[in-house]
Amino acid sequence: MGHQNTLCIGLDCGSSFCKGALGLNGEIVGLASRPTGWDVAGSAALVKAELLKGYDPKESLVRVVATGYGRELIKADKIVTEITCHAKGAELLAPQTRLVLDIGGQDYKAIATLNGQVISFQMNDKCAAGSGRFLEVILKRLEVDLSQLDEFLAAGQAITLNSACVVFAETEIIGLLASGVSRADILGGVVASLAQKIASQAARLDPTGPAALTGGLAQNLGVAKALGQALGLTVRPLLKGPYAGALGAALIALDID
Amino acid sequence: MPKVEFKLPETFESFGEARKSGFLKMKALKEKGAGVVGVFCVYTPLEVFLAAGLVPVSLCSTSDETIPEAEKTLPRNLCPLIKASYGFAVADKCPYMYFSDLVVGETTCDGKKKMYELLGQIKDVHVLNLPQTQSGQRSLPFLISELKALKDKVETAFGVTIAEADLTRAIKEKNAEKRLIKEFYELSQMDPPPMTGLQQLQVLFGSQFKFDLPEKLADLRQTIDDLKEARAKGERPVAKGAKRLVMTGCPTGGATEKVIKAIEESGAVIVAYENCTGARQYDREVREDGDPWEALAEYYLGVGCSVMTPNPNRLELLGRLCREFKADGVVEMVLQACHTYAIETQTIRSFLSDKGLPFLTLETDYSAGDVGQLKTRAAAFIETLG
Ligand code: SF4
Ligand code: SF4
Numbered sequence: 001m002g003h004q005n006t007l008c009i010g011l012d013c014g015s016s017f018c019k020g021a022l023g024l025n026g027e028i029v030g031l032a033s034r035p036t037g038w039d040v041a042g043s044a045a046l047v048k049a050e051l052l053k054g055y056d057p058k059e060s061l062v063r064v065v066a067t068g069y070g071r072e073l074i075k076a077d078k079i080v081t082e083i084t085c086h087a088k089g090a091e092l093l094a095p096q097t098r099l100v101l102d103i104g105g106q107d108y109k110a111i112a113t114l115n116g117q118v119i120s121f122q123m124n125d126k127c128a129a130g131s132g133r134f135l136e137v138i139l140k141r142l143e144v145d146l147s148q149l150d151e152f153l154a155a156g157q158a159i160t161l162n163s164a165c166v167v168f169a170e171t172e173i174i175g176l177l178a179s180g181v182s183r184a185d186i187l188g189g190v191v192a193s194l195a196q197k198i199a200s201q202a203a204r205l206d207p208t209g210p211a212a213l214t215g216g217l218a219q220n221l222g223v224a225k226a227l228g229q230a231l232g233l234t235v236r237p238l239l240k241g242p243y244a245g246a247l248g249a250a251l252i253a254l255d256i257d
Numbered sequence: 258m259p260k261v262e263f264k265l266p267e268t269f270e271s272f273g274e275a276r277k278s279g280f281l282k283m284k285a286l287k288e289k290g291a292g293v294v295g296v297f298c299v300y301t302p303l304e305v306f307l308a309a310g311l312v313p314v315s316l317c318s319t320s321d322e323t324i325p326e327a328e329k330t331l332p333r334n335l336c337p338l339i340k341a342s343y344g345f346a347v348a349d350k351c352p353y354m355y356f357s358d359l360v361v362g363e364t365t366c367d368g369k370k371k372m373y374e375l376l377g378q379i380k381d382v383h384v385l386n387l388p389q390t391q392s393g394q395r396s397l398p399f400l401i402s403e404l405k406a407l408k409d410k411v412e413t414a415f416g417v418t419i420a421e422a423d424l425t426r427a428i429k430e431k432n433a434e435k436r437l438i439k440e441f442y443e444l445s446q447m448d449p450p451p452m453t454g455l456q457q458l459q460v461l462f463g464s465q466f467k468f469d470l471p472e473k474l475a476d477l478r479q480t481i482d483d484l485k486e487a488r489a490k491g492e493r494p495v496a497k498g499a500k501r502l503v504m505t506g507c508p509t510g511g512a513t514e515k516v517i518k519a520i521e522e523s524g525a526v527i528v529a530y531e532n533c534t535g536a537r538q539y540d541r542e543v544r545e546d547g548d549p550w551e552a553l554a555e556y557y558l559g560v561g562c563s564v565m566t567p568n569p570n571r572l573e574l575l576g577r578l579c580r581e582f583k584a585d586g587v588v589e590m591v592l593q594a595c596h597t598y599a600i601e602t603q604t605i606r607s608f609l610s611d612k613g614l615p616f617l618t619l620e621t622d623y624s625a626g627d628v629g630q631l632k633t634r635a636a637a638f639i640e641t642l643g
Contacts, residue, residue, distance in 0.1 A: 069629070083637035107630075118641045123634060125620070125627075 005060040008256075009051060010249025011044050012082065013070035016105035016132070016216060020047035021246040023254055024055075028092075031243050040070035063256045065249040069106065077256055083111055083121050085248030090212045091116030092247055093238050099211035101198060101227060101235065102244070105132045108215075110202035116248075122201045129164040130197035132216045137166055138190050141173060142183045146220075149187065153222030156184025158192040169193070191226045199230035209233035214244035271476055272463030279314075279466035280352045286312055286468065287356050292415045295357030295380075297342060298365055299533045299560055300387055302553050304543065305407055307427035309417045314353045315465040316360070318342040319511020321623035323350055330375065336595045337623040338507070339368045346379055354380070359414050361407065363387050365564040366597055383410045391558050391565055400554040408550075424549040430470055432542040437477045438464060439539045444484055445528040446582050449495040451488045454504070454527025455517050461534050462510040500525040500642045503578050505571075505605065506589040507598055508533040512623035516590050516631060523636035528582040531575045532590075537561060540574060563597035571601075572608050579614060585642050586615040588635070593622040615642060 008023035013036055022030035032050040036043050048064070066076035067085040082102070090100040091113065100111040108130050112119040124130055139145070144152060159181060163169045169190070176186055211233050217223045218241020228235040238244065271278075287293065292311040296303065297318075306313040323344030324337060330347070331340055345351035354360075362373040363385040376382050386403050388396035408419050441460060444451050460480060467473040502525050509517065509532060517527055530536060537560060544552040561570030579587065587609055591598045602618050609616045617638040621627055 069633075081633050081637040081640060083633070084640045118637065120641075121637060123630070125630075 007055060007057065007060050007062045008250050008253035009048055009064045010246040010253055011047060011064060011066045011074055012068040012085065012245035012249055013040050013044050013074060014068045014104050018043040018047045019243050019246040020051045021243055021250040022051040023250040028247060028250065040073040044074040063253040065253040067245050067249045080249060080252055082245045083109060084118055085245045086214050087111050087113040087118045088116045088248030088251050089244030090214050092251065093240055093244060094212040094236050097210060097212040099207040101211055101213050103132050103215040103217045105216060107131050108198050110205055112205040112207055120205055122204050124201060129166065130194055134166050134194060135190060137170060138173065141170060144183060149220060150222045152184045152187045153191060156182060156188040158188030159185045161189040161193045164193050164197050191223055195226035195230040198227060202231060207233065211235045213237050214241040216242055218242050272460040275463035275466040282468055283356050292358050293356045295354055295360040298363055299538050300363045300365060300557055301361050302404060302557055304424060304427040304431050304553060305411060307430060308419045308423035309411050309415060311415060312468050316342060316351060316354050318345055319513065321512055323348045334594050336368050336592050338592055339372050341623060343372050343376060346376055359383060361385055389566055396558060397554055400558055401550055404550055404554055421549055428543045428549055429545055434474060435539045435542055437474055441477055441481050442529060442535060449493060449497050449499060450526055450528050451484045453494055453521055455521060458510060458517060495526045500585040500639055501528045501583055503529045503531055503582060503584045503587050505531040505575055505587055507592045507595055509590060510534050513590060515628055516619055516621060519631040519635040520588060523639045525639045529578045531578050536574060536578060563601040568601065589618040591618060591620045593620055
């Protein structure tokens, strides 16, 4: 696959982070990421520079594939949607995946796949319920860091939240805190509600397992577990899941002539 | 769409501008004393107005400009087409609405029916009752009697009489127009098509705002000839190999051009419109022999809109267009809160899946807020087509 000495770069710029993957001689040899900020093109260029550190781009061909929300702003040889890229990336990270659940900063996607190819997909509408943003707002309000989320989830019971809307859920949570409900229980409820929302979207695809989690929450065991329960399928958390889109893009770059 | 240098035949422009330039023409017609009838939907028998020497005009309402005005009265989670139609009337912003002496609405979906009641407080509204089904024996006589009621209303409102011979003449004129428009859009059966879907839409949409029939026919003929000539000279506005898609669902045009753009900017091309903006309106002709009222009723009863239950004619037309235009897939546009189309999506999905045709459905409204999302959905779908 690919060409000798071609440096294949996948850049995936989402609403929160710009992720990059570098492939050389058919192998992934580097990953990098940084916050997207306001300047998508600038952040993408920095991620690319970081990936190319130690390589001499003059001595080899460089092929760039851009994906993600900001894909059209990035200088690239090809632009591909994050849906196609996540499907390919997830297959690389977890072979034989049949359902990819990508939770992004702004939105979430459920993608039915076969051998890394997209069969069909579902995406949320304008509403932020079920997106990473929802969890982010709540974590901030509870002063919990994302890295601590699993600990909290393991310690608590999932209470039932009545609202899936970010704005209303925040109000509801203020009330719950006032009546003495623990942060662990609240977070359990928040993650369960997020999982419900995504699962109901994914259910339209008639999914078969195994499923894999990609995007910013991909490493989170508690989120994977909640999604697994909501879907009735095994959902694999992926250590490199946040890079799935960038990896998929790098794989596509390998195939450019 | 890969950039290809292509000069549009000039007649295209005249269609693109038709809605705007029609305002002035309409004003001139009014000053000469013409009676104007505003219409919303493909079920409205324009032949009746043409027979009476009146000018029908589409109150197309495809912009979000007056939706805030409408939402003062109407619920927010209502179809944008209904909100915009009403909004233009209350805000007094649509010149066509303003010029209409009579507005004819038909009982298609519930939202429209109830909106007419409110519209009736501002304009003279006549409601044409439609049957809800095409099957069985009772619908046709019912629709015939409704068409006759419309005739009575038009005759009293405008002080005219509609003779059968006038109606037959109007039917023939309308048929001639339908034939020509069909000839026009069928040019896109070519591979690659001689125009983009957006260009095709421009003509389909604009032709509703040309009020002088001989002039409209001449412009259409000219457009067809120009396209053929440009093609012969080697003009290729659409790249070879671009995926060919058929549009279906709610009417497109105006604000919802964003959907067509999202698709065509992602490298595919719309070759045909099954919806009311396109083939659903022009594919069939009204029978020219026998009783003209019966012929009209037969024709209009056959419109394949999701407000009919069941709605087999939509499937028949969609399947045929996919074959004739060698479609690689189908994209449906459903306007937010349109229940009949949103539910019928399921029927369309399984119909197409049996034929092995990929299908994407996009829900949208008249705002620009979802352009990025539409683009991602459309592009990802097109990527799956290979
Ligand atoms: S989609 Fe149905 S209700 Fe709408 S214009 Fe067409 S025929 Fe009328
Ligand atoms: S798009 Fe649907 S809801 Fe809107 S007017 Fe037409 S049938 Fe009614």
